Amino acid sequence: MIYRMFPCLLLLAGAVGATEATIETERLSSIVRELASDEYQGRAPGTTGGKKTVHYLVEQFRALGLQPGGADGSWTNDVPMIHTLFDGPGDLKFVVEGEAQPLQQKRDIEVSTVHDIESIAIDSPVVFVGFGAYAPERDWDDYGDIDLRGKVALYLVNDPDFAARPDEAVAGRFGNRRMTYYGRWAYKFEEAARRGAVAALVIHETEAAGYGWNVASSSPGENYAVVAGGESVPPVLLQGWLHGDAAAALMQSAGYDLDALRTRARSPDFEAFEMEGVRFDANASVTVDHFESSNVLALLPGD
Numbered sequence: 001m002i003y004r005m006f007p008c009l010l011l012l013a014g015a016v017g018a019t020e021a022t023i024e025t026e027r028l029s030s031i032v033r034e035l036a037s038d039e040y041q042g043r044a045p046g047t048t049g050g051k052k053t054v055h056y057l058v059e060q061f062r063a064l065g066l067q068p069g070g071a072d073g074s075w076t077n078d079v080p081m082i083h084t085l086f087d088g089p090g091d092l093k094f095v096v097e098g099e100a101q102p103l104q105q106k107r108d109i110e111v112s113t114v115h116d117i118e119s120i121a122i123d124s125p126v127v128f129v130g131f132g133a134y135a136p137e138r139d140w141d142d143y144g145d146i147d148l149r150g151k152v153a154l155y156l157v158n159d160p161d162f163a164a165r166p167d168e169a170v171a172g173r174f175g176n177r178r179m180t181y182y183g184r185w186a187y188k189f190e191e192a193a194r195r196g197a198v199a200a201l202v203i204h205e206t207e208a209a210g211y212g213w214n215v216a217s218s219s220p221g222e223n224y225a226v227v228a229g230g231e232s233v234p235p236v237l238l239q240g241w242l243h244g245d246a247a248a249a250l251m252q253s254a255g256y257d258l259d260a261l262r263t264r265a266r267s268p269d270f271e272a273f274e275m276e277g278v279r280f281d282a283n284a285s286v287t288v289d290h291f292e293s294s295n296v297l298a299l300l301p302g303d
Helices: 002-013 025-035 048-063 185-194 244-253 258-265
Strands: 076-086 091-096 099-103 109-112 119-128 152-156 199-203 222-226 238-242 273-296
Touching (some): 048 273, 091 244, 099 244, 199 273, 238 244
Parallel strands (some): 152 199
């Protein structure tokens, strides 16, 4: 993804070794245009485009006069990874008081797994966790006493104060419209995993997410992950986005109003709650490929 490469792009666009780094905007633009071109096929790890990207970075770093920073004088370190892909759309649905609400990948939902498994089978209650922030330093806890173990966590995107009015108690507590890490989908998935949830879904909103549904749903059923190295908290079994319209329909059928819940979730008194009579079912077969990607390491020796 481009955001993961941004520090590399800034270094490539700057003047290495200068007393004050100078970012050349036209050079930065040319690098972005190059790496975003069809020739790089999206730059996915383990693909021809990904390998071409690694080669491009190495050549650029070499041209800047940097030295290899990898093991044994190499420019790269190997990174064991997995690529997961659903075998078909899967069987995905909410069940409200026994009535099924089927969900279609890419249209209503975008979910995938980062586990090395052959199949997924989930039939679990749903917990609405609001923005899902646990931030003691900001005197904020959306979870209260809720037990998320074995359940599906349903999140709002961004921070609690993103859409807050100036007179609301939450206004400015998370930097207003500057998204903190608490507002990012990565944090929400991680916090759900730390609390034992089996799955985490983030309700998509274009303005709050910063991109449209076409971006959020661009890779349904597909994901990449670094092979776990003894981490203490495994990720949730299933993670992804829920379209705003699908979320609104779910809430209405369960007796809630999504807009009212957004407002309620902006209150410091909000606490996550299990949605009575609501379950999430997911069944899918998964193909897992193992491969090695590369990190590019360049060294600027000091005096």
